[in-house]
Structure formats: structure tokens, C-alpha cells
Amino acid sequence: MISKKISHNLANSSMIRAMFEEGEELRKIYGADKVYDFSLGNPDPEPPVEVKSALRELAGSGELKMHAYMNNAGYPEVRETIAKKINSETGLNLSFNNVVMTVGAGGALNVVLKTLLNPGEEVIVFAPFFVEYTSYIDNHGGKTVVINTDFKTFLPDPELLRTKITPNTKAIIINTPNNPTGVVYSRDTLNSIAKVLEDKSKEYGDTIYLISDEPYRKLAYDAEVPNILTIYKNAIMIDCFSKSLSLPGERMGYIATNPDAEDINTLMNGFIYCNRVLGFVNAPALFQKVIAKSINSTVDMNIYKERRDLLYNSLTEFGYECVKPDGAFYLFPKSLIPDDVEFKNRALKYNLIIVPGSGFGTPGYFRLAYCVSLETIKNSLPAFEALAKEFRK
Amino acid sequence: MISKKISHNLANSSMIRAMFEEGEELRKIYGADKVYDFSLGNPDPEPPVEVKSALRELAGSGELKMHAYMNNAGYPEVRETIAKKINSETGLNLSFNNVVMTVGAGGALNVVLKTLLNPGEEVIVFAPFFVEYTSYIDNHGGKTVVINTDFKTFLPDPELLRTKITPNTKAIIINTPNNPTGVVYSRDTLNSIAKVLEDKSKEYGDTIYLISDEPYRKLAYDAEVPNILTIYKNAIMIDCFSKSLSLPGERMGYIATNPDAEDINTLMNGFIYCNRVLGFVNAPALFQKVIAKSINSTVDMNIYKERRDLLYNSLTEFGYECVKPDGAFYLFPKSLIPDDVEFKNRALKYNLIIVPGSGFGTPGYFRLAYCVSLETIKNSLPAFEALAKEFRK
Numbered sequence: 001m002i003s004k005k006i007s008h009n010l011a012n013s014s015m016i017r018a019m020f021e022e023g024e025e026l027r028k029i030y031g032a033d034k035v036y037d038f039s040l041g042n043p044d045p046e047p048p049v050e051v052k053s054a055l056r057e058l059a060g061s062g063e064l065k066m067h068a069y070m071n072n073a074g075y076p077e078v079r080e081t082i083a084k085k086i087n088s089e090t091g092l093n094l095s096f097n098n099v100v101m102t103v104g105a106g107g108a109l110n111v112v113l114k115t116l117l118n119p120g121e122e123v124i125v126f127a128p129f130f131v132e133y134t135s136y137i138d139n140h141g142g143k144t145v146v147i148n149t150d151f152k153t154f155l156p157d158p159e160l161l162r163t164k165i166t167p168n169t170k171a172i173i174i175n176t177p178n179n180p181t182g183v184v185y186s187r188d189t190l191n192s193i194a195k196v197l198e199d200k201s202k203e204y205g206d207t208i209y210l211i212s213d214e215p216y217r218k219l220a221y222d223a224e225v226p227n228i229l230t231i232y233k234n235a236i237m238i239d240c241f242s243k244s245l246s247l248p249g250e251r252m253g254y255i256a257t258n259p260d261a262e263d264i265n266t267l268m269n270g271f272i273y274c275n276r277v278l279g280f281v282n283a284p285a286l287f288q289k290v291i292a293k294s295i296n297s298t299v300d301m302n303i304y305k306e307r308r309d310l311l312y313n314s315l316t317e318f319g320y321e322c323v324k325p326d327g328a329f330y331l332f333p334k335s336l337i338p339d340d341v342e343f344k345n346r347a348l349k350y351n352l353i354i355v356p357g358s359g360f361g362t363p364g365y366f367r368l369a370y371c372v373s374l375e376t377i378k379n380s381l382p383a384f385e386a387l388a389k390e391f392r393k
Numbered sequence: 394m395i396s397k398k399i400s401h402n403l404a405n406s407s408m409i410r411a412m413f414e415e416g417e418e419l420r421k422i423y424g425a426d427k428v429y430d431f432s433l434g435n436p437d438p439e440p441p442v443e444v445k446s447a448l449r450e451l452a453g454s455g456e457l458k459m460h461a462y463m464n465n466a467g468y469p470e471v472r473e474t475i476a477k478k479i480n481s482e483t484g485l486n487l488s489f490n491n492v493v494m495t496v497g498a499g500g501a502l503n504v505v506l507k508t509l510l511n512p513g514e515e516v517i518v519f520a521p522f523f524v525e526y527t528s529y530i531d532n533h534g535g536k537t538v539v540i541n542t543d544f545k546t547f548l549p550d551p552e553l554l555r556t557k558i559t560p561n562t563k564a565i566i567i568n569t570p571n572n573p574t575g576v577v578y579s580r581d582t583l584n585s586i587a588k589v590l591e592d593k594s595k596e597y598g599d600t601i602y603l604i605s606d607e608p609y610r611k612l613a614y615d616a617e618v619p620n621i622l623t624i625y626k627n628a629i630m631i632d633c634f635s636k637s638l639s640l641p642g643e644r645m646g647y648i649a650t651n652p653d654a655e656d657i658n659t660l661m662n663g664f665i666y667c668n669r670v671l672g673f674v675n676a677p678a679l680f681q682k683v684i685a686k687s688i689n690s691t692v693d694m695n696i697y698k699e700r701r702d703l704l705y706n707s708l709t710e711f712g713y714e715c716v717k718p719d720g721a722f723y724l725f726p727k728s729l730i731p732d733d734v735e736f737k738n739r740a741l742k743y744n745l746i747i748v749p750g751s752g753f754g755t756p757g758y759f760r761l762a763y764c765v766s767l768e769t770i771k772n773s774l775p776a777f778e779a780l781a782k783e784f785r786k
Binding site: 003004010040055058059064066067068103106110117135204251263267280281285286320321 | 397
């Protein structure tokens with residue numbers, strides 16, 4: 001008999017699994033090109049040519065020890081490359097000692113939370129939030145405290161944050177550009193959040209960390225994505241190459257800190273130690289070198305912009321209410337009925353696979369991942385229109 | 394301020410870190426070729442040619458979506474390849490549903506322990522044991538129960554195991570071929586262990602799982618390494634390609650089960666769920682395909698046999714007491730003084746870097762990882778001899 005908690009979670013997570021199975025069924029019946037699957041954040045564009053050629057070059061290089069263990073933190077030269085890239089963008093002065101390579105952003109979040117949390121300490125997240133945060137926090141004995149954003153803008157209210165912080169608050173997690181809303185926090189918003197954390201850290205005499213989960217930092221349309229390390233000294237930046245280089249399956253991410261953060265050596269040693277004892281050991285060897293060689297490339301944002309514009313403009317024209325995303329590749333429109341799970345089921349009848357907002361802590365909405373082909377979006381539009389008409393009758 | 398527990402662990406793990414730093418210092422002073430570093434299980438032989446050509450072929454293939462997300466359990470065709478390989482060796486009837494690809498064996502162990510453990514449940518390990526087991530068990534709220542082996546043979550006593558099992562015992566972890574001793578458990582030993590677990594599972598009315606951690610299963614010298622799935626129905630086999638294909642940095646492993654295990658679907662779904670929520674998400678994409686193409690290859694055991702024979706024969710000749718290893722690439726000789734940490738320090742004066750047995754739950758011994766070049770072993774022998782003479786005076 002497995003763990004009672006996992007057994008319980010499996011029963012409860014069966015809804016999402018059932019959704020994928022329904023999608024598979026639809027594809028079998030109607031053919032894959034007649035099913036419009038907006039469920040998964042799995043980038044459709046191929047990795048940039050720089051990535052592919054770096055991989056070919058390394059694979060053919062005959063370099064020895066290319067797949068061996070290295071320092072648990074990752075190759076020093078790869079960490080140095082990332083530190084320099086951040087320095088060139090921010091004017092900060094990171095060294096390789098401020099960077100730990102990780103098994104994706106998911107791995108990084110687990111490493112950071114294990115390093116920080118004492119049993120029962122609270123971590124604040126803003127709804128709607130990435131569905132795994134609550135599991136990650138729970139993995140390491142923490143307690144998730146959810147604060148709703150303003151559902152007109154999906155922006156957090158720093159003064160509401162102030163009222164929710166207790167002596168038991170260890171950290172907050174922000175995610176900008178945001179999954180599932182595509183919203184980007186402005187410099188002003190970030191400054192206000194930082195001010196609250198500074199005040200409260202001082203009031204309670206212990207650091208409240210700002211964990212900034214940024215898989216989409218390079219995926220912004222015109223909007224500025226300020227570097228969090230320049231805004232709050234005790235910020236922990238988490239980035240990955242899953243979306244910016246279309247490499248989600250390769251699990252490449254990193255943690256970066258400001259050299260002026262409190263107890264910086266203990267903090268970094270904690271990350272390296274937890275990377276090891278959580279069983280990650282180190283980020284995958286070869287792809288560390290691939291991404292170091294591709295550090296200046298990124299996926300072509302025009303690809304995503306065209307898709308966003310087509311989908312956003314069409315949906316709002318059909319009568320869906322939706323905040324226009326400034327980044328990432330998600331739309332988070334309002335469900336046309338309050339019950340978003342029922343709405344997901346109604347959408348299925350039009351071969352539209354969408355994810356209910358409940359999964360992101362925000363019922364009454366649904367998420368569309370538009371990292372699918374332009375063709376799929378075009379072909380899906382009559383279905384979205386028919387679905388809307390059904391509820392406007 | 395980071396977690397109190399991690400802060401405490403960092404302070405206590407500083408001995409091993411200090412050891413590596415001392416090694417670095419020695420290399421700076423004497424040159425790398427004058428320092429004999431037997432500390433790390435980082436294979437010296439390159440991966441087999443099949444691995445290198447599979448990697449080149451895939452990197453140059455232009456295959457689309459090669460780095461995308463797949464099922465959290467891994468590519469079905471890669472899992473099927475592994476299932477068939479096990480079937481051909483055992484006559485069992487595994488399908489891809491019995492295999493989950495993981496981020497190395499360390500990732501697999503964490504996934505399995507999270508899936509199984511309720512808070513406070515006990516996991517039995519046999520000393521000497523791989524140093525990370527206690528951390529892995531603790532990560533998921535478990536309690537480690539250590540049982541010593543017979544230090545003349547480093548084999549576990551099944552009847553002693555019987556007396557240590559309580560209603561709170563969830564699993565035992567075995568590791569054969571063993572790190573740090575190189576000992577391989579015979580079929581008889583494994584059958585006796587299985588019998589104890591069957592009896593006790595029946596007595597307490599709940600399954601006691603046998604977790605078999607087998608990174609070295611292909612690294613055996615003549616000794617048979619029986620497949621655990623043929624011996625105990627509720628065994629969970631963990632294997633990886635870090636040592637057999639010299640790929641430790643790429644983090645490729647898997648979990649395999651017997652299709653007849655109890656509640657097999659719940660068990661596998663638990664593994665897949667925990668793989669995701671622990672932040673691994675999936676095993677690295679490209680190398681899943683590399684290892685599937687290289688499934689029949691393995692590192693040349695003659696390389697390791699020559700090293701084992703030279704080191705074992707020389708050390709015993711110099712007066713070290715040591716069980717001759719039947720597998721893996723470790724020797725675990727008796728320290729020449731009871732204080733193994735002091736002995737490690739004395740060895741350092743001869744530029745010999747060894748790991749005290751205390752790190753493996755067995756003070757009074759030391760571990761040598763002989764996955765280093767034959768040249769290093771040859772050059773180190775006068776140092777081992779001089780060290781032995783110092784204590785025979």
C-alpha cells in the first residue's frame with residue numbers, strides 16, 4: 001500500500017488525467033488535425049538553429065569526460081557564462097558562485113524550497129498560479145497561502161500582500177510573465193512588492209525571500225521584464241530554457257542570486273546541497289554546454305505574437321472576456337458559465353481541449369496554451385465561435 | 394535565514410567538502426598526476442562507441458520535437474525497449490507500463506520513497522550503505538533503520554533482518570553490487586531476504602517493499618547478479634546508465650516493477666505522479682533515446698577487472714584487510730587504525746585521497762573508488778605501501 005497522501009492526490013488529480021484521455025479518444029475518432037488541443041505548455045516552434053548546431057558540434061567533438069559528473073552546482077564555465085549574461089543586462093556583479101544549474105525550473109523550485117523551509121512555514125502565491133506550486137511547497141513541509149489577484153488585471157495588490165504576511169511567512173513566489181494569464185508585472189508593481197517584503201522582514205527580524213519563477217522571462221511582447229535581482233536583494237531568480245529555447249524535455253534551468261543577498265554563501269551552499277540530496281545530483285551535463293553556447297539566442301517572438309493576436313482578437317470578437325497577455329503563450333479567458341469544469345466538458349464537444357481555471361486556483365476561467373501551430377489556431381476558431389454562440393442563445 | 398535542518402546538515406557535511414578542498418590544494422602544490430584521488434565514483438572509461446554514435450546520429454537527424462515534453466513517465470518506446478530487455482533476461486512479461494524513466498538512480502529513489510512513505514515509517518538499510526540513503530529517506534518523512542552486515546563478508550543476515558522489522562517498516566533498500574564494498578548478494582541470500590519480507594508482510598497485513606538500487610548491476614566480475622523482480626513480487630528495481638555506460642552526468646535511470654506486484658497500477662501511477670511533483674517532470678529527452686539505441690552495450694569489464702586485481706592484490710600484499718569485490722568499482726578495506734577520519738588525514742600526507750567508512754555508516758574502514766586510470770593506480774601503490782609501513786612500525 002503506497003503513501004496515503006499520494007493515494008489521495010492520485011484520486012484527486014484524475015480529472016486532469018481524464019482530460020488527456022478524453023483528448024486521446026477524440027483524436028482517435030476525429031483525427032489529430034480535427035482536435036484542437038490547447039492543454040499543454042509544450043512549445044511548437046523548434047529550438048533555434050544555434051541550439052541545434054551547438055548540439056551537433058558537441059556530439060561530434062570527441063571531447064573526453066563530456067558526460068561525467070561535475071560539481072553538483074554545474075560546470076563553473078557554464079555558470080560563469082550565465083552570470084556574465086545577467087551582469088550585462090543588469091549592471092550587477094554576479095560570479096559563477098551566484099549560479100546553480102538545475103534540472104529545469106521545477107527542479108530549481110524544489111531545491112530552493114527545501115533549502116528555505118522549516119516545517120509549517122508559509123509560502124505565499126498569487127492566484128491564478130502554476131498548478132504545481134502547492135505540491136512543491138508541500139513536498140518540503142511548507143504551507144501554501146493563496147492571495148487572489150485583481151481579476152480585471154491579474155495583478156497582485158501589494159497592500160493586500162502586506163496584510164497576509166505573518167511571522168510564519170518564509171517566502172513568496174511570483175511568476176512573471178505569468179502562467180496561466182500571460183500578465184507581466186511592471187517595475188512599479190515589483191518595487192511595491194519588494195518594499196512590503198523589506199518592511200515585513202525588518203518588522204519580524206528575519207528575511208522573507210522573494211522566489212521569482214521566470215520560465216517565460218524572454219517571452220514578452222514589448223513589455224519590460226525587469227530583472228528581479230536588481231529590485232530586491234533577497235530575491236531568488238529561477239530561469240530555464242524550456243520555453244525560451246524550446247527545450248522542455250531536456251530539463252535545463254538555473255538559480256541565480258544577488259551577491260549582496262544576506263548569508264549568500266550559506267544560501268548557495270544550501271542550494272548545492274539540496275540539489276544533491278533531492279536526487280537531482282546535477283543538471284544534465286551535455287545540455288549545460290549546449291545552452292552556454294546558445295546563451296544569446298531565443299525563440300522568435302514574432303511566431304508567438306502572431307498566434308496571440310489571432311487568438312486574442314478572435315476570442316474577444318466572439319464575446320469571450322480576456323486580459324490581453326504581455327508575455328508567455330497563455331490566454332486565461334473567463335468561462336462562459338460559472339462552472340469551469342462543466343465548461344471544459346462543453347468545449348470538448350467541439351473538440352476543443354482547454355484546462356479549467358480551478359486547476360490554477362481560480363475557478364470560473366479557463367487556460368489556453370497557444371504554443372500550438374498557427375494552423376491549429378485558425379482551424380479552431382469556428383469551434384470557439386460555435387461554443388460562444390451556444391451560451392449566448 | 395535558511396531551514397534550520399539544512400543549515401545543520403551543511404555544517405556536518407563540511408568534512409567531505411573539506412576533503413575535496415584538501416584534494417584541490419594538493420593538486421595545486423604537487424600537480425594532478427602526483428595526487429591519487431580515489432574519492433569519487435566518476436567512471437574513467439569513456440562511454441561505449443555505440444553511445445557516442447547514437448548521440449551523433451540523433452543530434453544530426455533533424456528529427457522534430459526531439460526536445461519536447463513527453464509523457465512524465467518517459468517515451469513509451471524507450472520504456473518498451475527496457476521492458477523487453479528485462480523480459481529477455483528473466484522470462485518475465487513486463488510492458489512499458491512497468492517502466493518509468495527517471496533523472497538517474499538518485500531521482501528514482503526519491504520518487505519511490507515519496508510514493509511509498511507515510512510520515513515516520515521506517516526504511517531498513519544495511520551498513521555499509523550508500524551515503525545518500527539517509528537523506529533520501531528523510532526527504533520524504535521516513536526514518537532510517539540501520540542493520541550492520543557481517544563485516545567479514547559484508548553480507549546481510551536475513552534472520553537479523555527478521556528481528557528488526559516492525560509494523561512500521563515500509564521498505565528495505567538493498568544495493569548489489571554494493572557501494573562501498575563491491576559485494577554481490579547471491580541468489581540464496583536474496584531468496585532468504587524475500588522469504589523474510591513475505592512472512593512479515595503476511596504477519597502485519599501490509600506489503601513490505603524491497604527497493605533494489607542497482608547502478609552497478611552490469612558491473613560484475615563473473616558473479617551472477619540475479620534480477621530482483623524474479624525473486625520478490627513486490628520488489629522495485631532501480632537501474633541507471635551512469636556506471637554501465639559511463640554517463641553519470643546525464644542523469645539517466647529508470648524504475649521497473651513486476652506486472653504481478655500488488656496494486657501495480659496505483660504503484661506506477663504514484664511513481665509517475667511523484668516524478669512530476671518532485672520537479673523532475675521527466676527524464677532528459679535526448680538521452681532517453683540514446684540509451685534505447687545503446688541498450689545492448691556496456692562498458693568493458695576487463696578494464697575494471699584489471700584495476701581491481703592490481704589494487705586488491707597490492708593492498709592485501711601491503712597488509713590491508715579487504716573483502717575481494719565481485720562487482721562495482723570500490724574497495725572497502727579496514728582502516729589501519731580504529732579512527733578512520735584520522736586515517737584519512739594520514740593518507741592525505743601521501744597524497745592519497747580516500748573516503749572514511751564513517752560516511753557509509755561503518756567507521757573503521759575506508760572506501761577506494763578504483764574507476765580511475767590504471768596509471769593512477771600504479772603510481773599510487775608506493776604511497777599505499779608507505780602508509781601501511783607507517784602503521785606497522
